[in-house]
Amino acid sequence: MTQPIKTMGESTDAVPPPIRETSRFKNALQELKKAPLTAKFGLLVISAYIFVALFAPLIAPYGESQIVGPEYEPWGHFVLGTDNLGRDMLTRLIYGARNTVGIAFVTTLFAFFIGGSAGIFAAILGGWVDSVFSRIVDILMAIPQLIFALLLLTIFGTSIPVLIGIIAVLDSTRVFRLARAVSQNVVVMDYVEVARLRGERIGWITLREVLPNITAPLVAEFGMRFCFVFLLIAGLSFLGLGLQPPTADWGSMVRDNATLISYGDITPLLPAAAIALLTVGTNFVVDWFLHKTSGLKS
Amino acid sequence: MTSPKKKENHPLLKITGLHIEGQSDDAWIPIVKGVDLTLDRGQVLGLIGESGAGKSTIGLAAMGYAQPGCRITAGEIWFDGVDLRELRRRERRSFRGVRIAYVAQSAAASFNPAHKLIDQFSEIPVEHGVHSRADAEADAIDLFTRLQMPSPETIGYRYPHQVSGGQLQRAMTAMALSCRPDLIIFDEPTTALDVTTQIEVLATIRDIVEQFNTAAIYITHDLAVVAQMADKIIVLRYGEIVEAANTRIMLSDPREDYTKSLWAVRSFKKTAAAPEPEPVPLCKVEHVTAAYGDEPVLHDISFEIHKGHTVAVVGESGSGKSTAARVITGLLPPLKGQVLYKGDPLPPDYRHRTKDQLRQVQMIYQMADTALNPRQHIRDIIGRPLAFYLGMRGAKKEARIRELLDLIELEPDAFIGRLPGELSGGQKQRICIARALAAEPEFIICDEVTSALDQLVAEGILRLLDRLQQELSLAFMFITHDLATVKAIADEVIVMLQGEIVEQGSKISIFSPPHPEYTELLLSSVPEMDPDWLDKTLEERKHLSIKSADQ
Numbered sequence: 090m091t092q093p094i095k096t097m098g099e100s101t102d103a104v105p106p107p108i109r110e111t112s113r114f115k116n117a118l119q120e121l122k123k124a125p126l127t128a129k130f131g132l133l134v135i136s137a138y139i140f141v142a143l144f145a146p147l148i149a150p151y152g153e154s155q156i157v158g159p160e161y162e163p164w165g166h167f168v169l170g171t172d173n174l175g176r177d178m179l180t181r182l183i184y185g186a187r188n189t190v191g192i193a194f195v196t197t198l199f200a201f202f203i204g205g206s207a208g209i210f211a212a213i214l215g216g217w218v219d220s221v222f223s224r225i226v227d228i229l230m231a232i233p234q235l236i237f238a239l240l241l242l243t244i245f246g247t248s249i250p251v252l253i254g255i256i257a258v259l260d261s262t263r264v265f266r267l268a269r270a271v272s273q274n275v276v277v278m279d280y281v282e283v284a285r286l287r288g289e290r291i292g293w294i295t296l297r298e299v300l301p302n303i304t305a306p307l308v309a310e311f312g313m314r315f316c317f318v319f320l321l322i323a324g325l326s327f328l329g330l331g332l333q334p335p336t337a338d339w340g341s342m343v344r345d346n347a348t349l350i351s352y353g354d355i356t357p358l359l360p361a362a363a364i365a366l367l368t369v370g371t372n373f374v375v376d377w378f379l380h381k382t383s384g385l386k387s
Numbered sequence: 388m389t390s391p392k393k394k395e396n397h398p399l400l401k402i403t404g405l406h407i408e409g410q411s412d413d414a415w416i417p418i419v420k421g422v423d424l425t426l427d428r429g430q431v432l433g434l435i436g437e438s439g440a441g442k443s444t445i446g447l448a449a450m451g452y453a454q455p456g457c458r459i460t461a462g463e464i465w466f467d468g469v470d471l472r473e474l475r476r477r478e479r480r481s482f483r484g485v486r487i488a489y490v491a492q493s494a495a496a497s498f499n500p501a502h503k504l505i506d507q508f509s510e511i512p513v514e515h516g517v518h519s520r521a522d523a524e525a526d527a528i529d530l531f532t533r534l535q536m537p538s539p540e541t542i543g544y545r546y547p548h549q550v551s552g553g554q555l556q557r558a559m560t561a562m563a564l565s566c567r568p569d570l571i572i573f574d575e576p577t578t579a580l581d582v583t584t585q586i587e588v589l590a591t592i593r594d595i596v597e598q599f600n601t602a603a604i605y606i607t608h609d610l611a612v613v614a615q616m617a618d619k620i621i622v623l624r625y626g627e628i629v630e631a632a633n634t635r636i637m638l639s640d641p642r643e644d645y646t647k648s649l650w651a652v653r654s655f656k657k658t659a660a661a662p663e664p665e666p667v668p669l670c671k672v673e674h675v676t677a678a679y680g681d682e683p684v685l686h687d688i689s690f691e692i693h694k695g696h697t698v699a700v701v702g703e704s705g706s707g708k709s710t711a712a713r714v715i716t717g718l719l720p721p722l723k724g725q726v727l728y729k730g731d732p733l734p735p736d737y738r739h740r741t742k743d744q745l746r747q748v749q750m751i752y753q754m755a756d757t758a759l760n761p762r763q764h765i766r767d768i769i770g771r772p773l774a775f776y777l778g779m780r781g782a783k784k785e786a787r788i789r790e791l792l793d794l795i796e797l798e799p800d801a802f803i804g805r806l807p808g809e810l811s812g813g814q815k816q817r818i819c820i821a822r823a824l825a826a827e828p829e830f831i832i833c834d835e836v837t838s839a840l841d842q843l844v845a846e847g848i849l850r851l852l853d854r855l856q857q858e859l860s861l862a863f864m865f866i867t868h869d870l871a872t873v874k875a876i877a878d879e880v881i882v883m884l885q886g887e888i889v890e891q892g893s894k895i896s897i898f899s900p901p902h903p904e905y906t907e908l909l910l911s912s913v914p915e916m917d918p919d920w921l922d923k924t925l926e927e928r929k930h931l932s933i934k935s936a937d938q
Contacts, residue, residue, distance in 0.1 A: 279758035283822070286716055286737055287775060288745045301762035 120381070128377035134370030142187040149180040154335035161349065170356055173345045178356060184337035185360060190367070192332070193319035196253045196260070200318065201311060204261030208268025209295050209303075212276050223269070226262045234259055235324065242330045252322070252331065260318055267310050271303040305378075312375035316368045323364055339364055397468050399569055399602050400426040400449060405462035407444050407453060407626075418444050418457065419626040428569065429600040433617030433634070435607060435649075437841035438812075441626040442606045446572045449604060450487045451479050467569065484511040488563035492575040494555040498547040504558050505543030512565045523565065530561040533598065534591050553584035557591055564595060571596075572604045577612065581703035581868060582912040589615055589914075590925055608841060610649060611914035614638055615921040622646050634918055648843065650916075655846050657697070657853055661878035662860070664693040667730045669830055669862050670715065670748070675724035677714050684710045685886045687724070694829065695860040699873040699894075701909070702883035708866045711883075712832045715864070716750055728830075746776045749823035753835035755815035759807040765792075765818055766803045772825040791821045795851060813844035820851065824859075832864045837872060849876055870913045874898065882906050 124132075141148060151157050154176060162171040169178035211219040229237075238255055245251045275281065276299060284298050325331035326340030334341065339360035346357035407419040419441045426432050434442045444457060451471030453459050464471040466487065471479060483489075491497045498507060509523040518526060524543070531539035534557045547555060556576055563571050573592065577585040593616060596603050605616045613620055613634075620637045622629040622645070630643045641647050668691035677685040685707045692698045700708045713719040715726050717737030726733045728747060734740050752758040759768060769788045773779040779787060789799040795817040807815055816836060823831050833852070837845035853876060855861060865876060873880055873894070880897040882889040882905065889905045890897060902910065911924055 278760075279752045279754065280760040282718070283750070283752075283758060286718070286745060286750065287772060287826075288737075288740075288742050289775070297763070298760055302760070 124377055127373040131370040131373030134366055135374065138186055138190055138367055141183055142190050145183050145187040149183040151177045151180045153180065153184040153337050169359065181337040181342055182359060182363060185339045185342060188332055188336055189319065189322060189339050192249065192253060193315060193322055196256045197311060197315045197318050199253065199257035200260040200314060201264050203257060204264025205268045205307060208265040209272045209299050211269045212272030213291060213294055213299065226265050229259065229262045238321065238325060239330055247330055247333055256318055256321060260314060264310065264314065267306065271306050272299050275299050275302045309375050309379045312371050316371050320364065398425040399428050399467055401465040402449065403463050405448060406460045407448060408458055408460050410456045417626060422628055424621060426602050426604065428602050431596055431603045431605055431617045433605045433613035433620040434623060435610060435613050435620060436623035437608060437843065440623040442623055443574050446574050446604055446606050449572055450483055450489060485515050485517060485566040486568050487570045488568040490559050490563050490571060490573045490576050493579055494559040495552060497559060498555065500547050503544055503546055508543060508562050508565055515566065517566045526565065527561065530564055534561055553580055553588055556580060556588050560592060560595065567599060568601065570602045574606045583703060583908055586912045589921060592616065611916050614916050614918045615914060638916060638918060655849055655875045657876050659857060662695045668692060669694045669729060671727040672715065673724050673727065675714055675721045677710055677719055677721040683886065688888055690881055690891060692830065692862050692864055694862055695856065696878045697856065697863040697865055697876055698879045698881060699865045699867060699877035700881045700883060701867060701870060701873055703868060706883040707886040708883050709834055712834055712864065712866055715832065716748055742776060746826045747828050748830050748832065749826050749828040750832045750834065751819050751823050751836050753839055755812065755819050758819050759815055761807050765805050768818060769821050769825050772822060776826050791825055794824065795821045812840055813847060816840065816848055817851065830862045834866045838867065838869060870910065882909065
């Protein structure tokens with residue numbers, strides 16, 4: 090190790106061991122090896138879902154809305170039977186992953202972009218900007234989310250872009266509150282004052298000074314938000330205001346086949362199980378990430 | 388309290404072969420490596436050393452306690468004939484608070500803000516069944532009286548935020564005494580206090596030790612303080628004992644080189660005299676009055692800072708020294724008055740200043756930890772002002788960053804790619820200095836830059852600043868509460884009290900009598916290495932107060 094030139098006085102100063110800059114990939118791999126079983130399980134689930142969503146047309150035995158046989162066919166010839174219109178259940182499940190997960194992901198991204206930037210701005214600028222933003226958010230949050238979403242969807246119609254837009258805006262309120270709260274802890278630091286005194290613009294302060302220091306809670310929140318958005322979309326679809334037929338979607342699949350439950354068939358619950366599994370998996374990973382970044386080592 | 392097997396004629400505390408390890412990233416690293424010490428009743432033992440030397444860890448181990456993430460791996464801790472390590476958790480608990488008490492560094496952080504002082508005072512004796520609640524309260528008033536706290540009958544019924552820092556520290560000492568312990572461990576009890584408050588707390592602690600014949604372990608990094616308090620001193624470094632001796636012997640005749648270097652720190656003096664002042668001062672503060680909201684902080688302040696000069700601003704916390712700096716930087720626009728830079732008025736709000744005006748006044752902070760963005764590499768931290776103010780790019784910028792690292796005596800290759808978390812406290816402060824220098828300013832405000840650092844490291848920083856001043860003819864506004872630092876580095880001194888300037892002038896005139904009353908108090912409160920200093924000072928003050936009462 091190279092010893093820095095030091096003055097005599099400096100020689101007694103305790104130096105933390107330098108962290109050698111090994112490649113990030115190697116580091117990540119090592120972290121992964123040390124991860125608890127739950128986190129590994131969560132990662133496995135998430136990667137499986139991503140794989141299925143990406144390669145849906147290659148994996149699925151039939152077309153997304155192709156009618157392949159009689160309705161309500163039991164398990165057997167078609168692995169998981171057919172639905173109320175005679176479409177293959179497995180195919181629909183696979184395409185559902187693509188639609189529901191994909192849309193939920195995009196929506197969450199938007200929600201974080203809107204809520205995150207507004208929250209950081211509010212924290213940095215303070216004063217009336219903060220007040221105006223916060224009051225708007227308060228008003229939006231005062232109305233129950235699902236009912237508000239139903240109302241807006243009825244007004245604007247139920248196309249996918251509208252769906253994404255509405256849910257992103259409604260969910261950004263939660264992101265705003267978190268981003269604002271964690272940024273407020275950072276903007277009081279001396280290094281932000283240094284940047285302000287240097288004459289830096291808000292863009293620099295947001296992206297270079299504040300954002301890197303609040304990444305951990307935001308990423309953790311991203312996982313959680315993703316689950317909520319995902320559930321909300323599924324819920325809206327179940328109510329008939331989410332993704333519109335014939336697009337395959339787990340929420341509407343539950344509704345379409347709900348009659349079968351009366352006959353003791355668990356098929357309609359499969360999409361619900363798919364939702365549950367992904368939610369659990371994501372939360373395991375988020376927990377692990379939170380634990381890692383919160384500095385609680387023991 | 389009766390201990391299981393009591394032997395007579397043994398020291399109160401005897402620690403032998405103490406080893407403690409601390410956890411760091413799944414590995415156990417030794418913190419304390421084989422420490423022996425003995426302490427008799429009524430004796431005060433001073434533990435000194437720099438941060439990380441293991442002082443506090445040893446102090447806690449004397450109670451048989453290891454902090455979370457630490458473990459005692461070997462050694463014996465005999466307290467009054469009982470090995471604390473052998474005891475079961477519950478038995479050990481019966482010692483703590485009752486026979487061994489602990490006074491923490493920050494009383495403000497150690498009191499629960501939601502409960503009155505007296506409730507917190509009574510908790511230990513009542514819990515351990517030493518006193519009833521009524522007796523405990525009566526005892527509290529007695530102790531508060533002995534500790535010379537103002538209105539001892541009623542002060543206990545206040546909440547922690549309603550009393551001053553020095554009073555809180557005394558209340559905590561009273562709390563430690565509530566069960567009349569045999570041993571009290573003081574962990575830097577005056578470090579967070581102003582010098583004028585510190586002297587009162589020191590006097591109190593010494594009184595207590597004498598009155599109750601209590602033994603004490605006094606942990607500090609301030610040599611002058613330990614010289615007043617301790618009968619014998621142990622110097623620690625890297626968890627090992629460097630030297631142990633009686634106070635007077637240790638002070639007059641230190642044997643080890645490390646001890647000598649600690650003793651020599653206070654000898655640093657600025658090398659060259661300040662240049663002749665130019666006709667137009669670099670920075671001039673004119674009749675500034677400032678307030679935070681409705682709370683007035685500065686009252687009609689005026690002073691000048693000349694090129695190449697160091698102006699030290701001293702005063703206690705709350706005296707408005709840092710506020711004056713905030714007015715100059717434009718963070719706090721003044722209500723009245725203005726700041727001139729080279730004869731031209733600066734806009735009161737930093738947001739209205741030009742890039743060049745911002746560049747010329749740079750600031751270095753007390754806590755280098757919070758002044759450096761933990762997510763930026765050193766290269767980016769120092770490189771940003773270069774790019775921002777001077778438009779440097781690419782290889783030119785890189786070369787200049789390396790030049791600046793050389794200037795602050797850090798090896799460029801080793802440090803340029805590091806994050807602030809991979810630096811020590813002194814190195815971080817050097818990076819802050821480099822960042823300020825990168826803007827090529829003529830005027831730097833140093834806000835308590837050395838007070839969070841160990842003495843040896845702090846001295847290194849002072850030497851560096853002094854050298855930079857010679858080479859670059861910088862002007863410093865040096866805010867500090869430490870008069871030793873002022874003596875070392877200042878050309879001119881400004882003494883502040885409650886938002887007003889009490890006295891200002893050249894260093895020689897400030898430090899030579901006659902003094903205004905407050906400067907006198909401030910100067911006489913700075914502990915000296917002489918072990919008799921506290922007695923002498925207290926004696927003098929008593930005389931003075933008698934005299935003034937006679938008049």
